[in-house]
Amino acid sequence: MKVLTNSLKILALLPLLALGVACAEIKNSDSTPIAQASPELERETPPGPPAEPNITILLERQSGTCPETVGVYSFLLPYEGGADHLVVAETQPFANQTKLAVEEDKFVEYQSNLSDRYLDCIAQAQSEAPNVYNFEFREGKLYFRVNLRDLQAPYQEILFADTVTDRPYVRWAIAD
Numbered sequence: 001m002k003v004l005t006n007s008l009k010i011l012a013l014l015p016l017l018a019l020g021v022a023c024a025e026i027k028n029s030d031s032t033p034i035a036q037a038s039p040e041l042e043r044e045t046p047p048g049p050p051a052e053p054n055i056t057i058l059l060e061r062q063s064g065t066c067p068e069t070v071g072v073y074s075f076l077l078p079y080e081g082g083a084d085h086l087v088v089a090e091t092q093p094f095a096n097q098t099k100l101a102v103e104e105d106k107f108v109e110y111q112s113n114l115s116d117r118y119l120d121c122i123a124q125a126q127s128e129a130p131n132v133y134n135f136e137f138r139e140g141k142l143y144f145r146v147n148l149r150d151l152q153a154p155y156q157e158i159l160f161a162d163t164v165t166d167r168p169y170v171r172w173a174i175a176d
Contacts, residue, residue: 050073052071053072053090054072054073054074055071055073055074055127055133056070056071057070057071057072057125057126057127057128057135059135060123060124060125061121062124064119065118065121066118066137067093067094067118070089070125070135071089072089072133073087073088073090074086074087075087082155083173083174084159084173085170085173086169086171087170087172088168089110089133089144089167089168090167091142092165094114094117094118095112095114095118096112096113096115097112097166098111098163099111100162100163100168103158103161104158106147106157106158107145107146107148107149108145108146108158108161109145110145110168111143112141112143113142114140114141119140121137121138122138132146132147132148133146144168146170146172148172151174153174153175153176155175155176156174158170
């Protein structure tokens, strides 16, 4: 049971470690170490989330005034045989009033109103790795989609979908 308890403590810390929060040492109640940070984690990291999206996708413009790129904040929480993905689409520079329009086990679609500057934009963007994030600008709207239907894995599922500070937020998992 002690091994299980230690494993649960470590699992509870994975989101913090994935977001760049360093931990020097974790101890049991009897003061024996159960995890120590590697030297890479001991470097100075700025507090808080990254200032810019860590996935930037080139927008393929067809017509109108469009941004050059779109971005996604993506955080990976790995575990044996799979991973959870936390994704926030950066839509605030060009859209507002985001709402969840479609929610299924392997697909979500958000719809936002484009800002006045981009109302005539017609464009698309598709992520490459993973090939699951899609942005579409048309008819004064921005559509952001997460599509897991074509992933080649025994298990993939949208676990949670909502908006956070008027941005699309999705938590999805994939496993062997």
